[in-house]
Amino acid sequence: MSWQWYPGHMAKARRLLRARLALIQLVFEILDARIPHSSRNPDIDQLLVGKARIVVLNKEDLAEPRATRAWLRYLQEEGHPALAVNSLTGKGLERIEEVIFRVAQPGRTGVLRGMVVGIPNVGKSSFINRLARGRVTAVGSRPGVTRGQQWIKVNPRLELLDTPGVLWPRLDDRGVAWKLAATGALKEEVIAVEEAACCLLSWFQTHHPEALAKRYPFVPAGASEEWLEELGRQRGFLLKSGAVDLSKAAVALLKDFREGCLGRFTLDQVPLDKNE
CATH class of the missing domain: 1.10.1580.10 (Conserved Hypothetical Protein Ylqf; Chain: A; domain 2)
Known part of the structure; x- marks a missing residue:
């Protein structure tokens, strides 16, 4: 099973991601809790060198709880805070703001700008909507719904840049x-x-x-x-x-x-x- 799939909007998203990283202090890496390894872009570490990162295992309600706990330990051992959430209900997001400002340069002033990244259909838009407490981006069950980029004002201290999913070319x-x-x-x-x-x-x-x-x-x-x-x-x-x-x-x-x-x-x- 070897599928070639790298639509034009995916390649564009990758270029835009690289271009916008200079504006960003924090990255949310969204993974599917059922497939934390398979839903992770293998280029992500190289792309995000030097950026504060929070790893989010989304759709935790569909994953096996014991396995999710094991994956959280594994990811945290890599040096990044990790949370298991259900972005549709908000479960797991109770401590998100505390984690955000603990990770991204405590004591800094001004607006913190973050980026939400992940492969298609892992729930990036639902995650942003939940943080912003409203339907602020296009959400769909089909991969590739989020085509462009936009800044989302979550609260007076935090803005997020929504980005289309970036999938590897092969x-x-x-x-x-x-x-x-x-x-x-x-x-x-x-x-x-x-x-x-x-x-x-x-x-x-x-x-x-x-x-x-x-x-x-x-x-x-x-x-x-x-x-x-x-x-x-x-x-x-x-x-x-x-x-x-x-x-x-x-x-x-x-x-x-x-x-x-x-x-x-x-x-x-x-x-x-x-x-x-």
């Missing part, structure tokens, strides 16, 4: 690619949706088969492809020929996962050498 790590697809960071128009669904199924069959059995009233034998075909048959996703529409079945499975219908799960595990 996805040749199969494990990373299918997790991004499963969580919705990649558009379904440009990915192998059936392959992503089968990878997700294989993960559940290995790690949490009970979650599949609880959600779906059938026990198909065989590989994930056969399981997906049975799901399509059960849901009535049939083509005119009578064959199962595997694409619709794949989309249905991914939708169930993304909405938490299968439960709370974290697909990325903390590296063993740091998970003590």
Whole structure:
């Protein structure tokens, strides 16, 4: 699974991010709590050298709590404060202002300017909206909704620069690619949706088969492809020929996962050498 996907607005966002860093004192790096490793741009450390940073694990309500705690410890050991939040409800943001002004040069005067960065569809706009206590930026469930850049006045002491997600130009790590697809960071128009669904199924069959059995009233034998075909048959996703529409079945499975219908799960595990 090797997908080439680097739309023009992504390349532009990367250039703008570099250009605007001189204006910034603080960076919020937004990650998906279900895939903290896979949703992290591998260039982020190089891009943000010398900038104060707070790492935010968003969508914590969809991730496994124990795994989230392990990831928070891991990220904090890297030297950056880390928070697990649900930007839709505000859970986890109670101490955010205290953390902000502790990290970004205590005692400084004037307006603190920050930047919110992350790959598509990790909840950057929802995070800003929650901080600003209002719907101040475009929010959507599809990756790439935030196309431009704008300053958001959070309070008299803090302004945030919203930036479009920056995704690396080549996805040749199969494990990373299918997790991004499963969580919705990649558009379904440009990915192998059936392959992503089968990878997700294989993960559940290995790690949490009970979650599949609880959600779906059938026990198909065989590989994930056969399981997906049975799901399509059960849901009535049939083509005119009578064959199962595997694409619709794949989309249905991914939708169930993304909405938490299968439960709370974290697909990325903390590296063993740091998970003590």
